[in-house]
Amino acid sequence: MAAGAIRGSRIGSGPMGEAERGEAAPRQVVAYFCNNKHNTVLSFAVEAEAPESWDCPRCGMPASLDQDNPPTAPKIAPYKTHLAYVKERRSDTEAAEILTEALQLLRTRRKRGEVIY
Numbered sequence: 429m430a431a432g433a434i435r436g437s438r439i440g441s442g443p444m445g446e447a448e449r450g451e452a453a454p455r456q457v458v459a460y461f462c463n464n465k466h467n468t469v470l471s472f473a474v475e476a477e478a479p480e481s482w483d484c485p486r487c488g489m490p491a492s493l494d495q496d497n498p499p500t501a502p503k504i505a506p507y508k509t510h511l512a513y514v515k516e517r518r519s520d521t522e523a524a525e526i527l528t529e530a531l532q533l534l535r536t537r538r539k540r541g542e543v544i545y
Contacts, residue, residue, distance in 0.1 A: 460491035463498045
């Protein structure tokens with residue numbers, strides 16, 4: 429080991445200890461509980477109001493302050509295709525009418541030579 433080396437610190441490190449950094453703000457400890465029995469303990473400033481819910485860092489589920497009644501998972505709507513949304517807005521008879529109108533328009537444009545396929 430070199431003669432000028434200082435053990436336990438690195439070159440350029442700042443002051444060590446709370447005396448040089450100043451006093452820490454007073455804190456309150458809050459525990460959150462999720463549906464998967466995970467317990468998350470967070471500290472907030474005393475002046476700050478702790479939120480009612482927090483996302484669990486282990487599973488991502490919502491967590492609350494109530495240990496006996498943790499929140500359930502939010503309902504996630506399944507992915508819908510464009511056709512599924514169209515079917516919600518139109519009935520089968522409306523869809524058939526729109527299709528026949530579009531086919532008539534396409535056939536008349538083809539007869540005039542506007543559309544070449």
